[in-house]
Amino acid sequence: METPEAAGQRFLAAVDPCSNHQIAKIIKENFSDLASRLHEQVAVPNTGSRFMVDTSPMKILGISFKPLKDSVIDTVSSVLERGWPAQQRLCLTVLRKLSSPKAHALVFKMICMESMLGSSRKLVSLLTCQVLRYMLGLLSQLDQ
Template identity: 40%
Template sequence: MVKVLLTGGSGFIAAHAVDELLKRGHDVVFTVRSDEKGQKILSNHPGTPSSKLSYVIVKDIAQETAFDEAVKSDPPFEAVLHTASPFHFNVTDVKKDLLDPAIVGTTGILKAVKKSAPTVKRIVITSSFAAIMNPDKPAKVYSEANWNPITWEEALRSPGDGYRGSKTFAEKAAWDFVEKEKPNFDVVTINPPLVLGPVVHYFNSLDAINTSNARIRDLIQGKNKDGIPPSGLYLFVDVRDLALAHVKAIETPAAGGKRFFVTAGYFSNGAIAQIIKDNFPQLADKLPATIEDETPKDVYGYDNSRSKEILGIEYRSLKESIVDTVKSLLAVGA
């Protein structure tokens, strides 16, 4: 059992990480931007004492000193789970809205821990498949050995490029920091592709749903009745498996200093639609009459063996993930 600081507490992945940390006996302090968000999360865990679950306010992770006070605690932290990073394409300024929060947020937490939290032995950072993949020239098989070759100039071209750049540069900044600064902790990065899975019932509204699950919401609301949009990429992971991977990365000594490509395997929007049609007949009229799976025959391969061998992750199937997600969306009024 360790005391963990979890950044980005109101995020989709973080909500499940809180559940997993508590289930496995850890004490959790999470960061949020407002008391309102903090209280909302606490209200989802009634009966959990403040010694086990509490929050601190961090208003803007893009500020260099944002985490300086948050890392101080009594009793002190032994691990940090850094999930705070923007994932959305509602962007007016790629540098300000995507690159700065991701990069400065990551280096900021590392600097703050080095300066003020000497008891922290491990920091687990949520990176992304976006830091691994090369959309212009896909690898035959993707693994932790691959890096997205994007440049700063390319990242400024569009929100999509900006997101891929933000994850790549933030992760590289973390590894560079460890190499140069030789801090009191080691780093683990977790690199998921598209993250699907049930929503927590206290999230704000169906309009504010996480970017990945929006495609499922749109299908069950009939927004794609005339045709299913392109999938964009073809690998997914269930958020519950991803949350467990983050927690196991704190608990497993052998994980230190490693990247983990955390993926359950293939998906497509067509495959999602077919699972919905097969398992929720009441939603069939919201979906196109003909559903095709547009996964390319020569789709890139993946190697997730490290996450299975070191972290012991056993992945949920696409069917289980989609069925549970749809049930959770219907429960909140989709």
């Protein structure tokens, strides 16, 4: 950590709560050509409970996040522009194999983290791919 106030501490960073429904709505509103490709379960509002997270450590670390709408638009635009074929294939494979809306939400939130963190984007992209590969590994074990 480069911030002296952060020395010896561990931090859980979180953005305002967001749901897979909110993300799907933003995609539908801003990328109408992709709307038909969103799975119906992804667009269903979350029915689970929310938990609260103390965000004061983000102030100590000097971290600020983009608004959710900007992050989703930037992420989808970037994926469409750059392609990111390996990550796209991993995401699509995981989404096809998992029918759980919670799993879909996890994948979407990991992807959105990439644009929210700006300068750490490459690191988060690598972590996203690693998490998706791990999930695929678990799925292949269950299939056997």
